[in-house]
Amino acid sequence: MTTDTRVLEAPDWDRWFATLERAFGGAVANSSEERESSRAVTEYERSVGVWEGDACVGTASAFSFGLTVPGGARVPAAGVTMVSVAATHRRRGILTSMMRRQLDDVRSWGEPVALLTASEPDIYGRFGYGAATRQLSAEIDTSRVSFRVPANTDGTEGPDGIRLRYAALDDARASIESVYARLVPSRPGMLERRPGWENKLLVDPPEARDGASAFQCVLARRGEGEGAETVGYALFRVKPTWDEAGPKGTVVVNKVLAVDPVAYATLWRFLGDIDLTSTVSVSNLPVDDPFQFFVSDVRRSNLRVRDSLYVRLVEVGAALAARTYQTPVDMVLEVEDAFCPWNEGRWRLTGDEKGASCERTADTADLSLSVRELGSMYLGDTSAAALAGAGRVRESRPGALTEASVAFGSPVAPWLPHGF
Known part of the structure; x- marks a missing residue:
């Protein structure tokens, strides 16, 4: 049978997404909540499916982002995502045809750059994507490593004026998004995103926790009363573990962001001091992240680096x-x-x-x-x-x-x- 490539329509989303899930071994959405969050951010007019009769055999989509580039400007960019080909239809040119269609579309939308994170990097090099950023991960032995908080701008020691408070995710959502938005212009590679992402990134299904707690959120605030402002946050889980000697749990960090060094270091020191834990694990930091200069022993932080964002110049x-x-x-x-x-x-x-x-x-x-x-x-x-x-x-x-x-x-x- 011949195949037909067409723009995704809402009634076809479930079959389209099921094709994607099957191609990734069912690892795309761990719960109905994750599935619905993916549906909510899907941009239908920027998504295509390849159909053979009633069967969907290929998927591809592109989010609308603003990409921060050197100099601080935000460039319209297509975030290529949800790309798959059914295992029964490999090596028939379906992926190439979707990449051809997509890059032509991106050009027609006036977006000079396309982006993706590659499940297999070798696939996308032939379509012009090059590895453009890296990410740092760490396993910090907090039984041996401490965090130093830098001096305040007035030269005094310690996190003066910074108060840490636990916050429910629903209550913290606006503050988290505000801190993130303030930081978007500060570093190339960061993404200005559409409304809805603040919900998707906080989805927390039990199936994804691997024995750890639900998300916990701590806000860093400076000042008192109505004049206080949120200057940073930590989003993390705690995974309890015990052995014969006692507790040795892990703090699994999802994100730590702050608008100044003192707030940032204060959040890291908090994470390293959580009771009943001896490790802080984090999987995505900039390769020059300041935490490396807060720690007392970087060797016991077990740093690793890997590729992250791939960039394709469309124009x-x-x-x-x-x-x-x-x-x-x-x-x-x-x-x-x-x-x-x-x-x-x-x-x-x-x-x-x-x-x-x-x-x-x-x-x-x-x-x-x-x-x-x-x-x-x-x-x-x-x-x-x-x-x-x-x-x-x-x-x-x-x-x-x-x-x-x-x-x-x-x-x-x-x-x-x-x-x-």
Whole structure:
């Protein structure tokens, strides 16, 4: 039978989502609450299904995000998600056809960048996606490690003016979202998201807890009375464990965010001091996260790094012009992009810390690379020199590699704060 690719309609969502769930071994939604939260954020007009008769055999969707880029601007971006092909229909070109349809759609929507988190990174490199951020995880031995709180701005020691209070999730929702929104411009890779995500990210089904508690939330507030403001929060679980020697539970951190160093360190010190626990486990922090400099012994924090966000430049000129550059840059990039041929060719990038332009040119290339490498460089995590060491960027003008490596960098590491 032939297949038909069409935009998802609400009555078809259950069959469409069931295809996705089956492709991921049933691990997409652990409960009806999670399932309904996924339905609530689905953007139907940005989702497609591949159908063979009445059977759905392929799925793909794209969320509407604003992506923070170096310089602090938010660029419209398509958050590619819920991609699957039925195991019975592999190697028939269904994934390629969906990626083709989706990138054409993203271009028509005027979004110069597409994003995804890859279940298998090798799949998406052939469609032009490059690894653009990394994430840090840690297992902190709090029986041996303590947290130092930095001095206040007036030079006094300790978390003066910071008060920590437990809060019910429903009561804390607005405060959590407010702290997050304040931080979105501060780091490349962070996502400005549509309403509804504040609910999805707090869904807490018992099936997902792996023996730990329900979510607990602590707010950090500065000031007294009506003038007090929430300046940070910690969202976490506690997983109790005991052995012959006594309690050795784990604090499983979902998120810790704060608007200043004192509030941030105060929350970390609280997490490290919770009774009946001896470990703090966290799976997604920026690779330059300040917690590494709060701890008394970083070796006993067991740090690990892995890939996180993958970026694809859908419109090379618009994407490169949307960010700023650490140092002045004026160079010609020769871009290879067989999957989106409108990006093929030479582009003159001119910019600095105030802004940039990127236009077509016939001038001689200074650097040659594929759109995948540009995606990896885009947020400032991966340097052109590192990619050149792997033979993936080629220098034609001496000095261009160093110029690009410095200019494309970011003073803070890019970071994807949550999956999608």
